[in-house]
Amino acid sequence: MAPKLTMDKFASLCKRRGFVFQGSEIYGGIGGFWDYGPLGVELKNNIKRAWWKAVVQERPDVVGLDAAIVMNPRVWVASGHVETFADPMVDCKSCKRRFRADELAREHPEPEAAHGHAPLAYPTRCPECGGELTTPRMFNLMFRTYVGPIDVEAEFTRAIAELQGEDWERASARIRDLKDELDRATAYLRPETAQGIFVNFDNVLTTSRKKLPFGIAQIGKAFRNEVTPGNFIFRDREFEQMEIEFFCRPGTDEEWHKHWVEERYKWYRRYGIREENLRVRRLDPDELAHYAKDTYEIEYLFPMGWSELEGIANRTDFDLKRHSEFSGRQLTYFDDETGEHIVPYVIEPSAGVDRCLMAFMMDAYDEEEVRGETRAVLRLHPALAPIKVAVLPLSRHEDLVPVARRVWDLLRPHFMTQYDDAQSIGRRYRRQDEIGTPYCVTIDFDTLQDEAVTIRDRDSMAQVRVPIANLVDALKERLADCL
Numbered sequence: 001m002a003p004k005l006t007m008d009k010f011a012s013l014c015k016r017r018g019f020v021f022q023g024s025e026i027y028g029g030i031g032g033f034w035d036y037g038p039l040g041v042e043l044k045n046n047i048k049r050a051w052w053k054a055v056v057q058e059r060p061d062v063v064g065l066d067a068a069i070v071m072n073p074r075v076w077v078a079s080g081h082v083e084t085f086a087d088p089m090v091d092c093k094s095c096k097r098r099f100r101a102d103e104l105a106r107e108h109p110e111p112e113a114a115h116g117h118a119p120l121a122y123p124t125r126c127p128e129c130g131g132e133l134t135t136p137r138m139f140n141l142m143f144r145t146y147v148g149p150i151d152v153e154a155e156f157t158r159a160i161a162e163l164q165g166e167d168w169e170r171a172s173a174r175i176r177d178l179k180d181e182l183d184r185a186t187a188y189l190r191p192e193t194a195q196g197i198f199v200n201f202d203n204v205l206t207t208s209r210k211k212l213p214f215g216i217a218q219i220g221k222a223f224r225n226e227v228t229p230g231n232f233i234f235r236d237r238e239f240e241q242m243e244i245e246f247f248c249r250p251g252t253d254e255e256w257h258k259h260w261v262e263e264r265y266k267w268y269r270r271y272g273i274r275e276e277n278l279r280v281r282r283l284d285p286d287e288l289a290h291y292a293k294d295t296y297e298i299e300y301l302f303p304m305g306w307s308e309l310e311g312i313a314n315r316t317d318f319d320l321k322r323h324s325e326f327s328g329r330q331l332t333y334f335d336d337e338t339g340e341h342i343v344p345y346v347i348e349p350s351a352g353v354d355r356c357l358m359a360f361m362m363d364a365y366d367e368e369e370v371r372g373e374t375r376a377v378l379r380l381h382p383a384l385a386p387i388k389v390a391v392l393p394l395s396r397h398e399d400l401v402p403v404a405r406r407v408w409d410l411l412r413p414h415f416m417t418q419y420d421d422a423q424s425i426g427r428r429y430r431r432q433d434e435i436g437t438p439y440c441v442t443i444d445f446d447t448l449q450d451e452a453v454t455i456r457d458r459d460s461m462a463q464v465r466v467p468i469a470n471l472v473d474a475l476k477e478r479l480a481d482c483l
């Protein structure tokens, strides 16, 4: 079954219910940056916790790491990002729009490119206005920054002033110095979390005393200055990754690759993504990144079609070898059995938190007819649901409020809760259904007599009456899979 949500409807649900807001919205936003609201941050945290549980806590062979976002710039020379992490960009000479040449070529193939398997011919005409396009320039996707007290703009302004003073010699020397200074101060916001793991290989190996095969997992922000961000939070300029670098003996890499594809697929199923919306695709050789021997993608059927949720690459010994070469530090593993130093191979499952959030929400979204009305319900796995329990007094009657408040106080130390007493009880159930709250606890006038409340189940809408004294246990039992 295809997802029932269009991208527009999904984005509007996200905004209306406080999951995702446009970044810096009151200033007109900024392309490719998004802010997560009160429910979005809960959902994101739950996704990250569920991932960490599956790949670190439950496994005997993976440990965690949290490396810095800004790294020594030589890291990105060694990794190949300075040289090759770029997209071809073209500008329209008439309307000044900017496009990715490879995307244009796919979306608007030149007539002659339709024959045979010629490499993508880059279009020469603007798809918007028909104007002439520039020849493609490679645009590096890494965000640059400068570390230390260097004011690029002031330095350039001074050099330009000298140029205008016609002291050509001094100005050109000054610009050369400035260029050197800038080069020395240039750093990048990491375009992937992976390199933080590779450069810490030896530190983690020594301190954790792990034996091959073992993995290092990390969750963190990464940044890519995408030419054309888009599809809501699917392709962002700032995003969050959940990555594992799993180190194994050369020769066992294909086996471990298969293992991780299966494990990661199972994780999406475990947290509720339907089989029919999930598929595994092996990339064609011409789609592989410069470091990869083989890559599988776990794809989800998004409104724009099948798109990548997670890539699982066999990075071979590329990264460890490159960092050994560039840093002069041997990043090898001493094999006790054979007495040899080996460079492990690496399997890398790399998932995007923002994409996961989209997929989990879209897949959980459902609409059904209830007594002649449409009920929108987010059937999120309880572990992912932002709010686990809503506390709803039947009304704002002065006798009910103190009891309802007492029940809320009782639950807050145990669960993420919400208290809602606005509008009719039916409306409030619908609100909780739409944000995926698994259980609603209702306090009514009978509560004043019997010290019991009603637990209402999101999916079945069935209600059971439970004494307040047993409420925490009753909910813990139902939410057992959440911790």
Ligand SMILES: [Zn+2]
Pocket (backbone or CB within 6 Å): 092, 093, 094, 095, 096, 097, 126, 127, 128, 129, 130, 131
């Ligand atoms: Zn144009």
